[in-house]
Amino acid sequence: MSDAAHRLLWTIVALLLVAGGTAALAVSFDLLPFGDPRAMVxxxxxxxxxxxxxxxxxxxxxxxxxxLALAGQRLLARELRGPTGVLRGTLSRTGHGPGRTRLAAEVLAHALERDLAGDPGVRQARVVLTGAPPRPDVWIRMDLTxxxxxxxxxxxxxxxxLRFAATAGCQPAHLDVTARIEPGRP
Structure with a gap:
């Protein structure tokens, strides 16, 4: 299941939980105009x-x-938020001599996106880096022709x-690649 489908599924579940909790509260306090509090359920x-x-x-x-309403609200808020633990800031590496090399994590992610999009079969690539800088997790989503x-x-x-690992000086701890193929004749 893709990230978008997963997020849509849990958004629907969260909305149902919020609606169910709100409806249960409204029925228990007899706030619904169309409900009959004497009706047998x-x-x-x-x-x-x-x-x-x-x-x-x-x-x-x-x-x-x-x-139920609070559980639905928390689930909805968590699903609508972006990826957690996104690597921000810089990756700092010491060299063989004196000095230090600093690379912005966003620049590295965009560079990997451009490298991936260089293939004619790749329409678009999106990269997210998470985790600790020496061994980040790399999440890739690509749209293919x-x-x-x-x-x-x-x-x-x-x-x-491999080029990313050599450039950044760090090996990915986890690599997750999601490829979506556009509809059409293969």
Whole structure:
């Protein structure tokens, strides 16, 4: 499942949780104009037990509604936020002699994107660096043309990541590549 599909799925789940929690609260406080508070939702025995525990059942329903709404809101906020732990700032490396080389992480990510997009089968590439600077995690998402040879693209990605590692002076701890092929005749 792609990142966009995953984010859409969890956004829908979060919205359903928020709506369910809000609806449960509204029903428990009799705030809905179309709802009949005397209408039977459950069977008679369960309704009788509900009424026997009168003050606590309303409180339990309200707490459950608040918890569901808060869980949905937190999930929604987390999914709408960008990638966490994105490597920002600079990668600093000491050389063999005196001095230090500093490379901006965003510049490295854009350089790898340009390198990946150099292949004719790659329409667009997006790179995100996360983790610790000596061994960052590299997340790559590429849009490929319908006629792109997968073996050629795989070799191009491998060569580009090796060039990135040599340029940055650090080996990726984790490499995740997502390739989307545009619709059309292969």
């Amino acid at each position: 459950l069977d008679g025995g369960l309704l009788q037990r509900w009424r026997l525990a009168a003050p606590w059942t309303t409180l339990a329903a309200a707490v459950a509604g608040v918890l 319908a006629d792109a040879p997968t073996a050629g693209v795989r070799e191009h990605v491998r060569a580009a990541v």
